[in-house]
Amino acid sequence: MDQPLPPDHPGSVKGQRRFAAFRQGLAPYLLSLPAGLWLLLLFIVPLLIMLSITLKTCNPASGACVMTWSWGEFPRVVSLYHAQFVTSLIFAGAATVIDLVISFPIAYWIAFYGGRKKNFFLIMLLVPFFVSFIIRTLVWEFILSDNGIVLHFLKHNHLVPAGFHVLGTGFAVIAGLAYNYLPFTALPIYVALERIDRQVVNAAYDLYANRRVTFMRVIMPLAVPGIFAAFLLTFIPAFGDYVNQEILGGTSNTMIGTVIQNLFLIDSDYAGGASLSVVLLAISLLGIWLYARLLGSRTIEEYL
């Protein structure tokens, strides 16, 4: 260096230091920029658009919407489609309960008795779900169809009447939902059970608790956050699901997801569809809020 650099020049020692400090202060923001942009463009902006549409009045023929600040869409869609809300609630609720009942023993067994093959068993549980959601549901349609393997076998052996069918009933939708959302139930429960310290279980045995009491007083309470997380992760998407109803439920038993889809794509009732979506979102947020209130927000980070 022949000539001293000006102190603020990036090449000078002082300038370098200042630049380093600046970069250090900026680093977290720069690193979170891609995720931030992603969230902004694909989540926050669409959400705001959807929220604004609810307050607009749309022309069903042209699909053009004008902001009128009218709150009337909410009571209208709720009174118009409350039956579908109830159907969704029942279907999603039933599917979630079925999933909890099926997953818990599986997750329990893998967590406590899986030994060194735990990961193998987990993958076995998840492998079917590597196939696309739609394809899996279509295969369910195939399995449950009137002349599919299940009903054909049952009818052939006169276990069910010849006119018996499953497709197009609520039962098929519940079965489809339960099948498609099983991993979302099994995994959080597995995580909760897996992280229970085995010494804590031993401590319960050591303190005169037999297997049943240990299960009820120690294992279950420690699994509750996982069970609740499983409930939310299954119930919320199942509640808004329309694919299962479309493919397996036929024309009846319409769920709220199908209504929203129809409002947007067939009826061009954007304000109505957006309002229903917001109601659905509010119900989901209520569930998460309840979870946070009952079990603390820290466990949300751990399980959701």
Add this chain to the structure above:
Amino acid sequence: MTRGTVNAPRQSETPEEARTTSGAKATVRLEHVTKVFDDASAVDDLNLDVMEGEFFSLLGPSGCGKTTTLRMIAGLEDPSSGRIMLGGRDVTYMAPYHRDVNTVFQSYALFPHLDVYENIAFGLRRKKVDKAEVRRRVGRILEIVDLPDFERRRVNQLSGGQQQRIALARALVNEPTLLLLDEPMSALDAKLRHQMQIELKSIQSRVGITFLYVTHDQEEAMTMSDRLVVMRHGKIEGIGTPRDVYDNPTTEFVAKFLGASNLLAGVVAGRHDDVTTVTLDDGASLSVPTSRLPAGVTSTTVKVGVRPEKISIASSEKTSTPSRNTLRGRVRVSTFTGVGNQYLVEMPSGADITVYAQNIGEELAPRSGDEVLLSWPVEHTFAVRPTADLVEAEESEL
């Protein structure tokens, strides 16, 4: 260092004597207990009596089978063969929740979803103790472990030392026949550990429950135990009072595991009623009390041992006295440690002997390079069976 305070040995107290003098009966008796994991035996034909009211330690390096032994007594592991008696009852295959034994786990294993009170009350509630009595006993035990007013704290708000006390309280409140402690100090820092050792010992003498303590820390075991066993490869290598096992180790492994030892290989030259002469490899000859030769030595090859603090160091002009063993050497390293001096003295054979001398301000300390005379009373000399398969990894752990 605690071993600096060790005095001349009392007449050695064998386990049999301890048993008869205390007049107590065994709380735990292990008969030929063996545990095999995947063809390797973790515990190998173990026979052991732990007396009522005793503070008894299972001491050994990791993988010696001490924790497996504890878990079998707790009922968390089934023995492959053998019998476990608890207070005279055969409990070998009894479920852990039917045994009158409680455990303080290494990681404490407190119930994270319960507060301090409910943690401690857990065992009492299972035993259907009535509410007022639970209240009284939990309150009392919290006083004993010196954590009153902690009842409604969540356990994850407690420090390591507090968690340990709660774990202890949770076990002790049930007033079991036997309390098992699985390395309960290992998660505590050195200062707290030392404080808890003293406290644990005082709690034990207050409640009078038999303690079976598992540790790999020889100083901890010696500080607290009435008796201890040193285990290796699933077998007992030495058993007795800490003083007994320290001063009169029976194997090379025990001698090395319990503090520093000078061990010199030699051959038994002459055996008399009270004194046996051993000739060392470099020709020097040492006397060992015949009673302190390991029983059942078949070979004539032994290792003669003396603890570093038993040796007096003097300038080489001093003449030896007949009642003492003497060795000549040259000081290689001299280190001042405050409470004393530590010397490494090189023998003519090239072997080093460690000497601790207390700083009592009497003499000018020898410096490195000085020719010195080492001497110690014959009765402080012991001989051990060489442990042939002492592998290097194990040596470094000692």
